[in-house]
Amino acid sequence: MKPLFRLPITLLLVASFVSACAPQPAAPPAATQPTEAPKAAEATQPAEATAEPAAANPMDYLNAPREDTLIIDQPYKLETFDNWNPYTPGNAFGWGMSEIGMDDLMYLNYGDGKYIMWMAEAVESNDDATVWTLHLRKGITWNDGVPFTADDIVFTINMQIKNDKLSNHFYWAEWLDKVEKVDDYTVKYTLKKPNVRFSAERISGGVGVFPDIFVPKHIWETVEDPTTFKNYDPAKGLPLGTGAYILAKVTTNETILVRNDNWWGAKTGFAKLPEPKKVVFSYVGTEEVRTQTAIDNGFDSMQDITVGALQAILTQNPKWEAWFKDKPYAVPDPCARIISFNSLKQPWDDKDMRKMMSLVMDRQQIVDIAYEGSTTLAAYFWPAYSSMKPYSDLVDKETYESFLQPNLAAAEEILKAKGYVKGAKYWAKDGKDLAIEIQVPEDFIELIRVGDVYVEQLQKFGINASESKLGSVFYDNSANGNYEAQSNWFACGSVNEPWTTLNTFAGEAAPIGQRPKGPPIDNAFRWSNKQYTDLVAQIGVTKLDDPKLMELTKQALAILYDELPAIPSAQSRKIVPFNYTYWTGWPTSENYYIFPCNWCHLFTVAMTKITKAQK
């Protein structure tokens, strides 16, 4: 019977179609499976293990064996592989260069709140915090051997001041009167107005603030237009940094950096030369594929993953460990999650409507479902760190507690007062259903899941909410005001003081279609309140030990929690497991020497601490 023979073939065909249309979960790309190539390389580099001589050419490390290689998971695709200009939007700098290819002047350890001096030896200010002096360490060199001096810093800042399309322009334009070289190792910043946090904002590699990435004057002074310069030519050593690693190779889903054995930090004896000879930043696909790759030892360090994925990894490969060995596993992330509203778009220009949106939000359900219980309930715009507690406690207690559970009756009252009538499904006014589109960055699973839960809460309440997952256009929309609401983290900044987060809401609201005049994501909310902005400006000049700081912060918080240009959605957490198969010495809750982010500048510090695992 022919049909009987045909049926299995048909089924096979159909099954192969189905499997062809779904991403293949099990097989990580060959590039992340470094077990084969390294063996051949091992044979060609017999002396490596014993004598550790400096490599004649760092590019030789492209063939480094697996045990000398560090592979870091990237959850997003590399969209623009040839733009390594750190000051233009959509650049690829976060694929290794800002993490391990550059050095910061100093790093903040969230664990003890102290600064780790790096390229800077000391930073000091005059009494009214209008003149800051930076002392550089001696012996720092760019990776092409040219010394890194005060000239590079002065050049970089002046370039940004001259060009309003470069990302830090507006910060400098607002604060800096002039920057001068005193000598090769001393830089003097003269500010237009006092800023007690200048060193924290501009000099340290904290999070949320945007520490400067300096460019080599001897390369960039010949560049005609720094806004269009791609800074990418590996043959000529571009992008050029001072870090222990050099960008060697870029493919569609991978960047490879190799160690510079002549790194200034090791040569001057200031820091240990990092042990990994090759570092790969690799995107392999969905979390499913990432998880399988981790189980197969294809990664040494992962970016944020879900609880389920972590449990799968821990069960199948005991060499992996998270920040805490057991629940809650996660390290609290410094960037609290928020739903931001566009205060220039109706009806979200009305603070009562924004408040109504907050009243509908069931934050405990977000913790239970979106986070599967791996974070704690809190409703702050900053992390619920103990260093922030004095400032968190300034929020009016009753107001704060009203955020911890939904209040649908109060939300209904607001809508009724605004003239909305509940129809069969949705609240409506003038025949139009109340609707809102919440934008989320695609591939950012945590924010998507927060959005999913919130959208359902709104739907159940009677607001026709929808969620749009967007690629890089998400950030353009935020900057240009093309959104109603976004699930994001744009109030991020404060870790041990209140000003940085409060300042993200300060200033003028740029018209829709124009970028806000501030550091990259400042006041993306299109909300403007003069009283608040003035208060924040005062906080900005009040020293941390001044008792006035508390009173001013309290007043600013009262306005913020009343106006709600954004609403806190969740305390974020990061599940960032490390693999101890090839490398040990990773930061953990018991060994908190640096915040464990492999996606930020602080990772440079971790690189100098990790060591090869003993077999």
Added chain:
Amino acid sequence: MAVLATNSNTQAAARRVNIWDTPWLNAKFVTGSSIIVLVLLFGLLGPLFWNTDLAFTASSPVNLPPMWDKGGSPEHPLGTESNGRDMLAQLVVGIPASLKVGLLAASIGMGIGILLGSLAGYLGGWTDHIIRTITDSVITIPSLMVLISIAAYVRMPDTTAMALILALFAWPGPTRLIRSQVLTLRERGFVRMALLSNVPALEIMLFEMVPNMLPWLAASLTGGISGAILGATGLEALGLGPTRVPSLGTIINYALNSSALVRGMVWWWLPPIITLVIIFTAFFLMTVGLDEIANPRLRGYGNGK
């Protein structure tokens, strides 16, 4: 009277025999369509027996296995997933959603195909040249690549938008097929007779030719539906589908994003895949069956019933 009665009995009996002696009782066609009817019934009648609100996020406890597994609950017979959605409810909502995308996209494609194919085949000349060139060009475009790009930029509140995007590439196949059929039909006697009788061109195309092509059209439509469901599922599995209302591809996407495979949550990713395999097989059987109905030469020995 008696003779007449006997005659009419015989005729009636003969008619009864003839009722069953029809190519439409093709085994593959009947099997395929029965499966589709069953799947449709599951989706259409399901809401009468199961609460479809459970298909949405945060409506159920998370990560429950099916009821026959340890820790399962009869309240969620097929289990639940990490976002608090009930699997049975997701299938009840997701199956019609996926079928709807397929039907809509394929019908639009077929509609355009009938119009362009008939025009090209019947009118010939420049019209044919232009339509044929455009059709042949569009056929060569790797549609999934373009669809991914489009889907990434178009906001998709529901499955209709997805169907419209898929329809962009669903018409060249039918256009080509119908053009070739019209070319042969154009030379047939009944068409020539209609022409001589001064019947308007459009009427000839729609009322003389199209009914004669019905089996081909149906075969092409079923193939088109299955192709569109495949396309939609691919886009959804990549995360480019509508977010709120579950469809089979969206379930797969969430399962992929939440590591269902490595977490051993078979009840999450397997049901949508099995359902898709059943749907594709059924449409394939229907297409082959219809092809045999339209073309007696394909009915081999022991076949075609």
